[in-house]
Amino acid sequence: MQPILEMRGITKTFPGVKALDDVNLRVAEGEIHALCGENGAGKSTLMKVLSGIYPHGSYEGAISFRGEECKFSGIRDSENLGIIIIHQELALIPLLSIAENIFLGNERASKGIIDWKQTFERTGELLKRVGLKESPQELVTNLGLGKQQLVEIAKALSKEVKLLILDEPTSSLNEKDSQALLDLLLEFKQRGIASIMISHKLNEIAKIADSITVLRDGAAVSTLDCSGGNVSEDDIIRDMVGRSLEDRYPPREPKIGETIFEVKNWTATHPQHSSRTVVKDVSFKARAGEVVGIAGLMGAGRTELAMSLFGRSYGHYVSGEVLLHGKPVDTSTVGRAIDAGICYVTEDRKLYGLVLDETIRRNVPLANLPGIANGGIVVSDRKEAKVANDYRDRLRIKSSSIAQEAVNLSGGNQQKVVLAKWLFAGPEVLILDEPTRGIDVGAKYEIYSIIGELAAQGKAVIVISSEMPELLGISDRIYVMNEGRFVGEMPTAEASQEKIMAAIIRSSGKA
Amino acid sequence: MSQQATTDTAVGSETESASHWSFLRRHMREYGILIALVVIMAFFQIATDGILMKPINLTNLVLQNSYIVIMALGMLLVIVSGHIDLSVGSVLGFVGALAAVMIVQWDMNFLVASIICLAVGGLIGAAQGYWVAYWKIPSFIVTLAGMLVFKGLTLWLLAGQSVGPFPGGFQLLASGFLPDVIDVRGFHLVSFVLGAGVAAFILGLALKHRFSTRGSGHSDEPFSFFMAKNVLIAVAILYLTWLLSSFRGFPNVLIVMAVLIAAYSFVTSRTTIGRRIYAIGGNEKAAKLSGINTERLTFLTFANMGMLAALAGLVFAARLNTATPKAGLAFELDVIAAVFIGGASMAGGVGTIVGAVIGAFIMGVMNNGMSILGIGIDYQQVIKGLVLLLAVIFDVVNRSRAS
Numbered sequence: 001m002q003p004i005l006e007m008r009g010i011t012k013t014f015p016g017v018k019a020l021d022d023v024n025l026r027v028a029e030g031e032i033h034a035l036c037g038e039n040g041a042g043k044s045t046l047m048k049v050l051s052g053i054y055p056h057g058s059y060e061g062a063i064s065f066r067g068e069e070c071k072f073s074g075i076r077d078s079e080n081l082g083i084i085i086i087h088q089e090l091a092l093i094p095l096l097s098i099a100e101n102i103f104l105g106n107e108r109a110s111k112g113i114i115d116w117k118q119t120f121e122r123t124g125e126l127l128k129r130v131g132l133k134e135s136p137q138e139l140v141t142n143l144g145l146g147k148q149q150l151v152e153i154a155k156a157l158s159k160e161v162k163l164l165i166l167d168e169p170t171s172s173l174n175e176k177d178s179q180a181l182l183d184l185l186l187e188f189k190q191r192g193i194a195s196i197m198i199s200h201k202l203n204e205i206a207k208i209a210d211s212i213t214v215l216r217d218g219a220a221v222s223t224l225d226c227s228g229g230n231v232s233e234d235d236i237i238r239d240m241v242g243r244s245l246e247d248r249y250p251p252r253e254p255k256i257g258e259t260i261f262e263v264k265n266w267t268a269t270h271p272q273h274s275s276r277t278v279v280k281d282v283s284f285k286a287r288a289g290e291v292v293g294i295a296g297l298m299g300a301g302r303t304e305l306a307m308s309l310f311g312r313s314y315g316h317y318v319s320g321e322v323l324l325h326g327k328p329v330d331t332s333t334v335g336r337a338i339d340a341g342i343c344y345v346t347e348d349r350k351l352y353g354l355v356l357d358e359t360i361r362r363n364v365p366l367a368n369l370p371g372i373a374n375g376g377i378v379v380s381d382r383k384e385a386k387v388a389n390d391y392r393d394r395l396r397i398k399s400s401s402i403a404q405e406a407v408n409l410s411g412g413n414q415q416k417v418v419l420a421k422w423l424f425a426g427p428e429v430l431i432l433d434e435p436t437r438g439i440d441v442g443a444k445y446e447i448y449s450i451i452g453e454l455a456a457q458g459k460a461v462i463v464i465s466s467e468m469p470e471l472l473g474i475s476d477r478i479y480v481m482n483e484g485r486f487v488g489e490m491p492t493a494e495a496s497q498e499k500i501m502a503a504i505i506r507s508s509g510k511a
Numbered sequence: 512m513s514q515q516a517t518t519d520t521a522v523g524s525e526t527e528s529a530s531h532w533s534f535l536r537r538h539m540r541e542y543g544i545l546i547a548l549v550v551i552m553a554f555f556q557i558a559t560d561g562i563l564m565k566p567i568n569l570t571n572l573v574l575q576n577s578y579i580v581i582m583a584l585g586m587l588l589v590i591v592s593g594h595i596d597l598s599v600g601s602v603l604g605f606v607g608a609l610a611a612v613m614i615v616q617w618d619m620n621f622l623v624a625s626i627i628c629l630a631v632g633g634l635i636g637a638a639q640g641y642w643v644a645y646w647k648i649p650s651f652i653v654t655l656a657g658m659l660v661f662k663g664l665t666l667w668l669l670a671g672q673s674v675g676p677f678p679g680g681f682q683l684l685a686s687g688f689l690p691d692v693i694d695v696r697g698f699h700l701v702s703f704v705l706g707a708g709v710a711a712f713i714l715g716l717a718l719k720h721r722f723s724t725r726g727s728g729h730s731d732e733p734f735s736f737f738m739a740k741n742v743l744i745a746v747a748i749l750y751l752t753w754l755l756s757s758f759r760g761f762p763n764v765l766i767v768m769a770v771l772i773a774a775y776s777f778v779t780s781r782t783t784i785g786r787r788i789y790a791i792g793g794n795e796k797a798a799k800l801s802g803i804n805t806e807r808l809t810f811l812t813f814a815n816m817g818m819l820a821a822l823a824g825l826v827f828a829a830r831l832n833t834a835t836p837k838a839g840l841a842f843e844l845d846v847i848a849a850v851f852i853g854g855a856s857m858a859g860g861v862g863t864i865v866g867a868v869i870g871a872f873i874m875g876v877m878n879n880g881m882s883i884l885g886i887g888i889d890y891q892q893v894i895k896g897l898v899l900l901l902a903v904i905f906d907v908v909n910r911s912r913a914s
Contacts, residue, residue, distance in 0.1 A: 310800075313800060333802075333804070334799060334800060334802045338801075338802040351794075351796060351797075352796050352800050353797055353800075355790050355798070355860065356793070357793055357860060357861070358790075358860070366786075366803075367801040367802055373783050377782050377784070378782055379782060379785075381720070
């Protein structure tokens with residue numbers, strides 16, 4: 001087939017780093033092309049070169065689009081040709097309507113005066129094409145992430161898209177929304193719109209991609225043709241990490257002891273609407289040395305449950321009790337929860353986990369400052385440096401030194417800094433919320449190893465995850481949560497993705 | 512020491528100078544502000560034919576800037592925690608008025624009145640901090656309201672009149688000097704010995720810190736820089752001490768300032784409370800989820816600011832020897848400017864006490880120098896505004912280049 005896009009010999013250097021080294025990328029007309037690679041492999045840099053964010057002249061190599069040589073000097077040039085990129089962090093303005101967002105910078109107007117009738121009509125057509133049943137006048141802030149993603153795509157369609165680039169489009173979507181998005185991509189393919197999809201979700205790639213380019217350390221290591229259906233996830237992983245990962249989950253031999261953590265009849269309501277009960281009468285327990293998984297769809301109330309347990313950081317507490325070693329403990333503030341030995345690793349490390357502009361050294365002791373201080377008040381530089389260095393070595397945080405700022409670390413290493421912070425707080429019960437979201441395969445394995453080590457030390461580890469294979473791979477027992485309730489419990493040995501989904505579907509709509 | 516020396520010389524001179532250069536670039540800000548102060552002082556020293564550094568003018572400079580420096584300490588904490596306090600000028604005026612009413616009109620003992628004033632300042636700060644911390648009302652709004660309220664209350668308290676003069680004992684706070692025990696003609700020995708002691712102490716502390724943290728990956732400051740910086744600081748202190756000693760010695764308010772600067776510097780850089788305040792400014796949500804009581808700390812930074820504004824109010828009233836309805840007008844702007852010139856970030860989480868103090872003195876030296884040169888108040892404002900803008904542009908450009 002005729003290639004719609006050809007990037008030849010792209011080399012891009014930053015001071016001191018070669019981010020891309022002679023990369024070739026060839027996307028055929030009307031195909032879905034997946035771009036895989038670990039974080040930092042150069043995927044985003046390549047897409048920034050393609051979309052003109054790095055203008056012509058700042059890199060070496062050539063780009064041709066539909067047979068023509070391109071020299072983009074900015075994102076406008078690439079958009080004019082129909083190359084549209086949708087970033088992982090959506091670029092919508094929350095308090096504007098869907099229609100306003102779609103035509104932002106591209107307003108349907110004559111002489112600067114907006115033609116609202118045409119704007120809304122066009123928006124209506126576009127929303128129909130992406131299968132979004134919302135009014136064009138709805139504010140974006142009222143939409144879930146899945147729907148916002150669709151608005152972004154509608155926006156791309158409004159610009160006569162020829163090549164759609166999606167950066168991690170499903171990373172924060174639930175299974176249903178992800179599926180809808182993938183179906184939409186397949187539909188676009190029928191209409192001849194090619195897409196490039198960057199994703200860590202290999203199962204999705206295997207499902208819809210026609211070909212796959214794998215990047216590693218700034219070089220394209222392989223291009224796999226999926227048309228024969230003979231590319232497995234393991235093949236992709238092998239190329240991504242440069243070695244074969246025989247097992248994606250580290251082996252462990254659980255030694256499960258007494259129950260140390262127990263939650264009884266926990267109920268909490270939405271912070272603004274006290275009539276909406278978000279966590280309903282949840283009871284569960286975790287034993288020493290046990291990894292407990294909490295499965296569920298996005299919006300099932302898992303994060304809300306965890307945050308509400310952890311110092312009532314979410315919503316309004318209604319009723320319930322937390323027991324540690326059989327005794328009730330006070331977890332009414334975050335400080336008290338930490339003192340009791342309950343720690344919570346948030347799902348959003350940038351927003352809730354790290355002080356991004358601070359160094360590793362300053363971030364690690366944050367939840368246990370008295371631990372690096374003399375008399376609990378005067379910070380000892382020596383203790384602080386020792387703690388930070390110890391955890392940097394132990395968790396293998398890749399960084400120039402502990403003086404490196406968190407913002408300059410890759411996602412996996414940022415997550416390790418957050419973990420270091422909580423390990424230093426000395427938890428007995430550690431709740432991890434989506435601990436591997438948006439981090440690459442190699443780093444995931446290391447996070448799983450840390451989880452395993454914690455359990456081996458006799459701690460109770462609770463893992464919330466939307467990735468069912470992950471839960472099945474690392475936990476000993478799985479609870480299933482849906483619509484604010486615990487609707488199933490199964491030992492992992494007896495669990496499967498089908499059983500978990502079945503538990504969710506059986507319970508849906510009953511409440 | 513000898514080991515350090517050998518490792519220093521072992522490194523090839525070429526790579527050494529390269530690493531020095533890169534270190535300087537990364538720490539441009541910290542050195543830059545100090546260099547800026549020195550350059551500005553040198554400029555005015557030459558431009559004013561040496562009047563700037565005359566002992567009497569230097570003493571004046573300290574007295575004139577004391578209340579700005581005192582408030583800058585509190586403002587730094589407020590700005591680092593991600594807020595702003597626009598009310599400090601009005602609070603300063605209000606507390607001065609309150610002191611005048613109590614001491615002059617009611618004949619209250621000035622010590623008792625001063626303590627009441629500090630408490631009132633703390634309460635004012637606490638009242639504003641309460642809304643900011645616990646009700647999440649933007650601090651800009653709360654303190655803008657406070658600014659108007661206390662400006663009005665000052666007028667009301669003084670009934671539009673100036674109230675004074677204060678008794679001699681109260682005036683000592685601002686215009687008194689450290690007493691001298693041994694009379695050496697025209698030279699204040701006690702002050703000099705004290706100053707020399709402080710210089711030695713700072714040098715010793717820096718050395719001790721340097722060697723106790725060596726190898727822990729904390730400081731990559733080249734040894735030559737470290738020595739040059741600290742020796743220069745010590746020499747500067749000695750020189751200024753000598754100048755002040757040859758006039759009337761250390762003003763009382765300088766002692767107060769020095770103690771406060773040392774205390775706040777220690778709290779911000781070396782204590783868990785300091786770490787927590789920086790964490791709140793850096794990422795309040797992450798700080799809260801790390802078990803830090805963000806509300807209480809924010810509340811306390813405002814209460815602290817109120818108390819320091821009250822102290823500044825007492826100093827200012829004592830210096831003018833009268834309380835006027837116009838006292839403190841637009842002081843908040845000087846204080847905020849000092850903190851930003853000193854390298855603090857509008858977004859919070861960044862800034863140092865020493866930087867804020869140097870920032871205050873940069874503003875102070877420019878005020879003083881331009882006044883000596885007879886530059887009109889119109890041009891003075893323009894120049895000060897541009898310096899503030901330049902300092903922050905330098906900061907932002909520097910930071911974006913570093914990343």
